[in-house]
Amino acid sequence: MxxxxxxxxxxxxxxxxxxxxxxxxxxxxxxxxxxxxxxxxxxxxxxxxxxxxxxxxxxxxxxxxxxxxxxxxxxxxxxxxxxxxxxxxxxxxxxxxxxxxxxxxxxxxxxxxxxxxxxxxxxxxxxxxxxxxxxxxxxxxxxxxxxxxxxxxxxxxCSPKNVLECRCRLCNRFMSGRRGHSSSTPLKRVRFWRTPR
The missing domain is CATH 1.10.600.10 (Farnesyl Diphosphate Synthase)
Structure with a gap:
């Protein structure tokens, strides 16, 4: 089928x-x-x-x-x-x-x-x-x-001003957390999302 x-x-x-x-x-x-x-x-x-x-x-x-x-x-x-x-x-x-x-x-x-x-x-x-x-x-x-x-x-x-930071944290977690070690990428280096208005 x-x-x-x-x-x-x-x-x-x-x-x-x-x-x-x-x-x-x-x-x-x-x-x-x-x-x-x-x-x-x-x-x-x-x-x-x-x-x-x-x-x-x-x-x-x-x-x-x-x-x-x-x-x-x-x-x-x-x-x-x-x-x-x-x-x-x-x-x-x-x-x-x-x-x-x-x-x-x-x-x-x-x-x-x-x-x-x-x-x-x-x-x-x-x-x-x-x-x-x-x-x-x-x-x-x-x-x-x-x-x-x-x-x-x-x-x-929930809070628009937190969206960018949250996305950065999720990205960092995805990139490194699943491999069993903490992220080495600081939040300030993740700049590829537009800040919400």
């Missing part, structure tokens, strides 16, 4: 699992609608597709990865909802549709994002894994999504 066919197959699989796993929770109807509005707004589902591709490669059933795949999409979707808020990027359109806070209201959008993030860990904890593996997976998810990962990265760009 072609890559496109695989992607469509994986996309349908994670979307079916999403409706099943989200639907198991009891919640206010408007909150549910807000969460599903953004979850079902489209997208290529690349993150779950990569997970399913690994399972396929090792000959493991995709069902083993349903909870993790859904959790990935939930964390990703929560980040989009919060990024679009007036206090962040203040966007009105996402994937050709009104952003969540425009379709519903700002408070509902915030709560929908909160619920997606929190419920992602509930769903992740339901995966049928050995206890030690389950704990390790949840720890890795929280690290990647939290202050040391995605949220930390978002905080770096």
């Amino acid at each position: 072609s890559a496109h066919v695989y992607l469509q197959e994986w996309k349908q699989e994670v979307e079916t699992a999403t409706r099943r796993l989200i639907g198991e929770a009891s919640m206010p109807e408007r909150l549910f609608q807000s969460m599903m509005y953004s979850l079902e707004a489209g997208g290529k589902r690349i993150r779950p597709a990569l997970l399913y591709a690994v399972l396929d490669t090792y000959g493991r059933p995709r069902a083993l990865g349903h909870e993790a795949a859904v959790a990935l999409e939930m964390v990703h979707t929560y980040s989009l909802i919060h990024d679009d808020l007036p206090a962040m990027d203040d966007d009105d359109v996402r994937r050709g549709r009104p952003t969540n806070h425009r379709q519903f209201d700002e408070a509902t959008a915030i709560l929908a994002g909160d619920a997606l993030l929190t419920d992602a860990f509930r769903i992740l904890a339901q995966a049928e894994l050995e206890p030690a593996k389950s704990v390790a997976l949840i720890a890795r998810f929280s690290e990647a999504a939290g202050s040391a990962g995605m949220v930390g990265g978002s905080s770096m760009t």
Whole structure:
């Protein structure tokens, strides 16, 4: 099969699992609608597709990865909802549709994002894994999504005057941190970004 066919197959699989796993929770109807509005707004589902591709490669059933795949999409979707808020990027359109806070209201959008993030860990904890593996997976998810990962990265760009310095730090970290030693490139030498106005 072609890559496109695989992607469509994986996309349908994670979307079916999403409706099943989200639907198991009891919640206010408007909150549910807000969460599903953004979850079902489209997208290529690349993150779950990569997970399913690994399972396929090792000959493991995709069902083993349903909870993790859904959790990935939930964390990703929560980040989009919060990024679009007036206090962040203040966007009105996402994937050709009104952003969540425009379709519903700002408070509902915030709560929908909160619920997606929190419920992602509930769903992740339901995966049928050995206890030690389950704990390790949840720890890795929280690290990647939290202050040391995605949220930390978002905080770096909240203040325009900090964008240049943050980009320099990220560049220095990328260039040297992964090789196990501290950066020898001072921030003042990284001058190839335009200062934000």
